[in-house]
Amino acid sequence: MIMNAKKVHYSRQREQIYGYLSGRDDHPTAEQVYIYMKKELPNLSLGTVYRNLKFLEDSGKLRRISTPQTAERYDWRCENHAHFVCRQCGRVMDLQNINPEAVGAAYGVTEKGRILFANVTVEGICEDCLEAEESNHTMTAHEAE
Secondary structure, eight states: OOOOSSOOOOOHHHHHHHHHHHTOSSOOBHHHHHHHHHHHOTTOOHHHHHHHHHHHHHTTSOEEEOOSSSOOEEESOOSSEEEEEETTTOOEEEEEEOOHHHHHHHTTGGGTSOOOOOOOEEEEOOHHHHHHHHHHHHHHHHHHO
16 A cells, blocks of 8 residues: 655554554444543544544554444454444454455456455344343243243
């Protein structure tokens, strides 16, 4: 990725934001990053968090995950992998690594160009929400007896 010729200055805030994200696998939102980082950096603004997340994304250090039901999430794992998004609780989970060429070939994209990256998001209901549904259904059935 070619960045503009503008010199990039070191940012302690950016480094701390990336450090926070790189230790997580729950794909936090910008607001969650802000709430956590505000404890360590009391003068931090939400705008600064968004700017730093955008910079880290543009520089290839983060992936932004767009989901239809929830706010955008951020992932420090930038290799090709898919995500599962729960439609009930909004949880985002990593799935296995994917081969972008195989994804492109499966949909005939390779005939139209060269695949560089595949962004695959699968939506459904996570195991925890299914278990909670089942538990609630079982309790309701017992209450009816």
